[in-house]
Amino acid sequence: RAVLAAAGGVAAGGLTIGTAALLGGTGKGREPGGSPPEGEAAAAASEEAGTRAIADPVRRAGHLLRRAGFGGTPGDIAEFASLTPVEAADRLVDFEDMDNSGLEERIARANFNLTRLRGGDGRPGMASDMRAWWLTRMAYTARPLEERMTLIWHGLLTSELGKLGIPRTKFMLIQNELFRRMALPRYDDLLKAISRDPAMMVYLDTIQSSAAHPNENYARELMELFSMGVGNYTEQDVREAARAFTGWRLTAPPRVQLPEGASEAERRAAQDAAAEAYEPEFIIQPRLQDRGMKTFLGKTGPFGGDDIIDIIMSHDAPSRFIPVRLFREFVHANPGPETVAWLAEVWNGSGHDIREVVRAILKSAEFNSEAAYRAKIKSPVEFVVGAVRGLELETDFRATLRFWGPMGQTLFQPPNVAGWPGGPAWLASATLFARLNFLDAFLFPRGRPLRVEALLAREDAAGMVDEALRRLVDGVMSEGARAALVAHAESIRDPVERAATVAYLVLASPEYQLA
Structure with a gap:
């Protein structure tokens, strides 16, 4: 959590996602890692973002797979990045012939x-x-x-x-x-x-x-x-x-017919x-x-x-x-x-x-625009399933079930007939802490680090951080936040613990909370 603070993910007085990150998002009037515009410049940038297409095919593919699914593996991202927006949409929508x-x-x-x-x-x-x-x-x-x-x-x-x-x-x-x-x-x-x-x-x-x-x-x-x-x-x-x-x-x-005297x-x-x-x-x-x-x-x-x-x-x-x-x-x-x-x-x-x-x-142009990119807060389902898909982890999810209530989305149990409210409600103080508690238990079961094989393939700390960013946030994070993650990763000697810690920190970052 100290590393999250250094990376800008913790506000004074408690662990909270940065307001600018949630309301502005990356790609809404600024380039990844840049400073958000202010005043009239912000309004102009917002209007421009509303019509400006996501030019980077990798970011566009990640955006599509998060919104029309639950995120993608690097293989998925590469496949969809090679398609036009029209081809990619058709590939997802006409799914009946896909071998499942x-x-x-x-x-x-x-x-x-x-x-x-x-x-x-x-x-x-x-x-x-x-x-x-x-x-x-x-x-x-x-x-x-x-x-x-x-x-x-x-x-x-x-x-x-x-x-x-x-x-x-x-x-x-x-x-x-x-x-x-x-x-x-x-x-x-x-x-x-x-x-x-x-x-x-x-x-x-x-x-x-x-x-x-x-x-x-x-x-x-x-x-x-x-x-x-x-x-x-x-x-x-x-x-x-x-x-x-x-x-x-x-x-x-x-x-139901029972004999007399049944217990x-x-x-x-x-x-x-x-x-x-x-x-x-x-x-x-x-x-x-x-x-x-x-x-x-x-x-x-x-x-x-x-x-x-x-x-x-x-x-x-x-x-x-x-x-x-x-x-x-x-x-x-x-x-x-x-x-x-x-x-x-x-x-x-x-x-x-x-x-x-x-x-x-x-x-549509609106879907594939910078205004739509990272413009939604992930639900707990998107948060967890996206991590499993992005890091290509193996789980049957049984060990996760006790965390869904605290995170605010127990499947088959919406709060009322209107369903889950979504949006900022997903990241109240209690539900955000529940996400971090989930990550702690999932990536450090019984206090021991999980082997995150997708990150262990990279031996050095910087490579491990970059691989996590590529898989989980389209490679988009400010230089200051990335530097803080790399510095902390370098302080961890055991590669298994380093990989699990890097995964935790990226999954806890403001960038990853946005779909």
Whole structure:
């Protein structure tokens, strides 16, 4: 931490990421390692950066792989640096033909528990291993955009395991596989699929909604968070939409039959076995369904749930809501009016095809501009998975699971229906310290340095630092910060400890916190 202070990563009074680094970023009106402009010069530089393309193909490739995936290995960076922005975007978006057998073989070797609720025989419970399984997919996939979109949908079309409860853990796995299967769908189809998804139906109470007692939770979030945004519908629209989803149910789970006098342990084991065997299927129960006339967004008819989605998707509001949400995921938080209008054109022209919207964003001048470079703060998932990919480390992520809560992003457990807030919330004082504690435990397990083979290939301290910078921050760091890292690395004689320490310091740097 003293070295971080010398490199400019620690402010007086506590360990914090430098404000200038987070708000300005590298490449936003200044060259890597330069001083940020001030006043009118800053405004002019910012405007220039908004239109200036990332000229360096290596930085451009790193930027693309961080935003459309979780970072890249040196091999990935070299491959994508050899492509034009258009070719690179197409390579990521059209991923279905990419061979992912290596990932599936790795998953099989790890023997993740995706079936038994409470584990046993030395194996973790299902919820824990589901998280490790998904992190492994993100870190070692040959289809990074597929996993990135799965994570985006998890944060947008949110459900959370805490409300579902342990017996329904499988529901979250079913939803995760739905998001992966429909990573780049026609959005209308995804909304209809998630409306029938078991986890969503439990999370937003569709399974409790009847003609006699319509539940408005799903209808409200369908419009507010999943498609239209606030201000584009009325409370009456919510009530009418809720009526259309009444009677939507799941098939009943198998009944648990126990002999008289069964112990509590036997009872729980039987209940767990029934929950593990349960394969929920969507059904509509006519006796609970409201089949009357409904007036919704100015249209009247005996609408059901799919009709409501069709009406929503024929409205103008989704064209200014979902594409903008995707732009903010991939580019930066503040698209201008012209960009919003352009996104709506792509949305409408493609028939709401997410693949084509994402393709257009990744090919756009705004995405490939200096204004977008390092303009977002990494989530904990990006922070950890990016380190594993960049340094080509081997892990099944099980040892990391205790750190995700303190870092602020436990998979399958977003804080509320709006998902994770993101942005500066990722780097509050507590969550930043949690990142450093994670690095300490991950790179120095039980107090002994991890062998970081990618850095051990470089024998001298300067070479080791430069290799870490190349792999993790596109080689971009100020000369003063680099010199501080090299000086500290030179003071460590043991090469294994030196490599782990260099990895720690670069991963803890302000530059690495930015995506």
